[in-house]
Amino acid sequence: MDRQIKEAIILAGGLGTRLRSAVPDLPKCMAPVAGRPFIGHVMDYLLEQGIEHFIFSLGYKHDVIEKYIDRVYGALDYVFAVEKEPLGTGGAIREACKVAEDPQVIVTNGDTMFRASVPSLSAVHVAHNALVTLGLKPMRDFDRYGIVDIDPDGRVIGFEEKQPRSSGLINAGLYGLNVTEYLASAPPSGVFSFERDFLEPRVAGGRLFGYPEDAYFIDIGIPEDYKRAQKEFL
Structure with missing residues (x-):
């Protein structure tokens, strides 16, 4: 099997409520950063x-x-998968997977950037025959994110809630995903969270892996990081 995943789902259906003060009338991913939409x-x-x-x-x-x-x-080469009503991250990925052409896809958010190596994440995902491979960002001195625990082989062994931490690996919102298995095991309809309702209950199955890389990461959904992006993307 080709170890390089060539197809990507970009999640861009969010309302952007946290960013309304800075960008009142646009979807989050269309917020201008350094003179052009972030997407x-x-x-x-x-x-x-x-x-x-x-x-x-x-x-x-x-x-x-x-x-x-x-x-x-x-x-x-692209297609649009439009939700008639909000389905949560899990439901949005499910509907997008229905029009996927490849058995493995990359999933990322339209309002975050994690500049990790997609070929390297792809290789880990394929080598482990993973259900999901999570791109993980090492962080220091933070309290805004939960952390992901992995064992020495990279297998995900737990998710921990947000609290002040000196260091840890955060879920950076970049995934390798097995399309067929996801469609077979995700709820067939309705609203659900990919992170909370799909990933967390599947830790015990041993098919979730992490790919840590100390690459650039930003989430423009938070006003202070949106301002930071304006400087950094110039």
């Missing part, structure tokens, strides 16, 4: 990493995103 930066990163086919999971103000992608990335 454009995400797209360019994924293209650099060898992704060739894109599935955009959309909801709130989806037409704004569709017009931008058609105008700027119209020559690429």
Whole structure:
């Protein structure tokens, strides 16, 4: 099997409530950063990493995103999967997986950037025959994120809630995902959280793996990080 995953799902259906004060009328991923929508930066990163086919999971103000992608990335291979109602991260991924062309996909958020090596994460995912491989970012002195515990082989052995920590690995929102197994084991309909309702109950199954990399990470869904992105992306 090819160890490089070539297809990506970009989750871009969120309402962006935390970012309303800074960007009142746009989906989060369309918030301008360094002169262009943030999702454009995400797209360019994924293209650099060898992704060739894109599935955009959309909801709130989806037409704004569709017009931008058609105008700027119209020559690429992509489809839109539009939610009629919010389905949570798990439901959004489920609907996007239904139109996936490949057995393995990368999943990422349209409002976060984790510049890890997709080929390296892909290789770990395929080598372990994982259900999900989580991109993990080493962090120091933080309290905003929960942490992911892995064993020496990289197998995920636990998730811990947010609390002040001196160091730890956080879930950076970049995943390798086995499409067929996900569709077979996720709830077939309804709203659910990928992180809480799908990943956490499956730790004991031993098919979740972590890929740690100390790469650049930012989440523009929080106003202070949105401001930080303006400087860093210049």
